Amino acid sequence: MGRQNVSHSVAEEALSESPWAEEPPMTAVRCEGASLPDTFRAVARRRPDAPAVQDTGGALTYGQLDAASDRIAAGLRARGVSRGALVGVLIDRTPDTPVALLGVLKAGCAYVPLDPSYPRARLRQVSEDCALTVVLGDPRTAEDCGLGALDVVERDACAAHGGEAPHGGVPHGGVPHGEVPHVEIAADDPAYVIHTSGSTGRPKGCLVSHGNVLALMRHTLPLFACGPEDRWTLFHSASFDFSVWELWGALLTGGTAVCVPADTAREPEEFLDLLERERVTVLSQVPSAFRALSRMAAARETRLALRYVVFGGERLDVDVAAEFVRHTAPRPPVMVNMYGITEATVHSTVKFLTAADLADEGGASIGRPLPHVEISLRDDELRPVPDGETGEILIAGAGVALGYLNRPDLTAERFPTLDTDTGPRRFYRTGDLARRTESGELEYLGRNDRQVKVRGFRIELGEIEAALRAHPAVRDAAVITGASREGQALIACVVHRDPDPGRPARAELRSHLATRLPTHMVPRRFVFVGELPLTPSGKLDRRALDVRTGAGGDPRP
Structure with a gap:
């Protein structure tokens, strides 16, 4: 089979090309034990007073996070939740969520993230698919999400802050401090279930094990030479598996996970302020979301501590990475393109982008x-x-x-x-x-299923999108398909630099594409939008674009 199956270390090549190559790489990540809780406990014993998770309200040390999650685990076991059960967690952008996730794992259970920003119907489908009976979270939020009929366990405020039980009594769940159950967890035990969209409209839950996550961390983190001084953004929803990389990348190296509030994540200027203020060193981003941050960095002077920007989830066009590097010189972060999928545990390939890569046009190699x-x-x-x-x-x-x-x-x-x-x-x-x-x-x-056929021609929409972004007046673009009198037609959704571009801009873009693409690849319609809509996980929301443009509805001229 020759080179069809490739599996070899890229550490030496990657680190030699990195401007941080003078820093000693980690030779190993201590993944002690077969489970995530066992490995975390080993780190917490070594660094009990170091900050583990931080938000605007302060930080939880490793010791506090260990103790708080122990109380969550004890509370779940006291309620009769047994090893191997699936437990829902209503997630937010605070240290409460890492506490709850770790507590579920310590109880020998697998967590099922439930993002309150998702539609009620979607959350109900996930809940029914997992046959959930217990959910950790705020009862009012659960009611608003249509999950009020389940046993909703309110995460004790004292657990989230490593303090004592209210009034000096017993923590939520009726278990005194210190009575933490020891649960044997095997590497093949499920750690979480993340649901992805299904072609039939029914979301499918992917079961990922403790061993899957530990293998990712054990083999990937040494390539980045990450350590206790690193500060990682916890930017993504726990319903998106990029969050697994962010949280455990920080906790298994003794670093700090910095929670990014949802409102801040949507505002590029506030997010850039957070990166600067919190001295973040490792940032993970979906390219769609990163474009706005890159534009903001170009518009103002910044002093960032970033060592790495890790891309995943979508195809990366190198222009956005190159722009960010130019505006964060003379010591820009290393731009890293990673490819992966939920069913293979977050990341499967890596490409550390060199100066030559950034000077190239088009999409980046996935390495x-x-x-x-x-x-x-x-x-x-x-x-x-x-x-x-x-x-x-x-x-x-x-x-x-x-x-x-x-x-x-x-x-x-x-x-x-x-x-x-x-x-x-x-x-x-x-x-x-x-x-x-x-x-x-x-x-x-x-x-292999996003290829479209228009007038008998097979077309990759990403090629048209890249050509549109090459126009100096285009900030961003996406191409979708919609109905027309002649059948399926291409629709370009364009974020233009002029807030009111008008008809001349459409003609200009059409001419621009005509010089780069065959006629059958030039969109029939151009729709100008203020921003491209994103899903809660930061990816392009094509369904929202369909609604906004009327694609798939009544045929349009």
């Missing part, structure tokens, strides 16, 4: 597989494709999740066991397309 990952590119018949040809990304290795909750048929379909040079291996079929370049890196080419 090479992480050390614990094997990637094979295969055709529709699941046969390996030659180097240079396009194939579907299949992922094997320690990051591949347990499967889908209560969906054995779908699990069997998406997690096939295939023959390799080293024997049968279990893979995850991503539905993403890539090709392996002469350098051995992977070039991401989009989805």
Whole structure:
């Protein structure tokens, strides 16, 4: 099979190209024990007084976080919640959420994140899919989310701040301090269930184990030379698995997770202020959300402590990364492009962008597989494709999740066991397309199900979007499809630098594209929007664009 399956360390190459190469890399991450709680406890014993999680109200030390989450675990066990149960957690952007997540794990359970910003129908579907009976969170919020019929356990305020029980009594759940149950947790036990959208409209829950997360951290964190002095943003919703990388990346290296309030996350200027004020060193971002932050950095002088900006979740166009680097010189952060998927535990490949990469136009390479990952590119018949040809990304290795909750048929379909040079291996079929370049890196080419056909031509929408962003008057752009009298038509949704661009701007953009793309790839309609809508996890919300433009509704001229 030759180079079809690649799994090797990229640490030496990546760190040698980094402007932080003079700093000694970590040779190992101490993932002691088989579970996340065991590993966390080892860090907490070494650094009890160091800040673990911080927000605008102050910080929880490792010792306080350990004690507070112990009380959550004890409270759950006292209510009869047994090992292996799924427990819902109503999430917010405060230290309460890390306390609750860790407490659920210490009880031997798996957490199910429930984001109150999601529609009630979606939360109800998730709750029913997981057969939830217990939810940690505010009862009023649970009622507002349509979850009031469940057993809602209010997270004790004293637990979130490492203090004593109210009035010196017993913490919530009826368990005195010190009576913390010890639960044996195996590496294959589920740690969380994150739901992703399904083609049938029914969300599917992905079961990810403690061993999956520990493998990611053990093999990936040494590439970044992260340590106790690093401060990571906790920017993403726990319903989005980027949050797993952010939280455990901080806690397993003895660093600090800095909670980013939801309102701040939506305001680029406030977010930039937070990065500067809190001396954040590791920032993780979806490219759609990062564009606005990059523009704000270009508009004002900043003094950032950033060491790394880690991209994931979407294709990265290098122009946005290059712009940020230019405006944070002379000591800019290292820009890192990572590819991954929930079913393979957050990240599967890495590319540390060099100056040459940033000077290139178009999309960034997604690099090479992480050390614990094997990637094979295969055709529709699941046969390996030659180097240079396009194939579907299949992922094997320690990051591949347990499967889908209560969906054995779908699990069997998406997690096939295939023959390799080293024997049968279990893979995850991503539905993403890539090709392996002469350098051995992977070039991401989009989805095998996002390709559209207009007038008989197969079109990748990302190519049109990149051409639009190349116009100096375009701040951002997305292309969708909609109905027309002739059938499916392309619609360009453009964030223009002129707040009232008008008809001449449409003609100018059409001419601009006509010089770069074939006629069949020039959108029929141009719709100007103030900003592109994003989902709660920071990705482009194409469904909202469909509603805004009328795509899929009545045909338009």
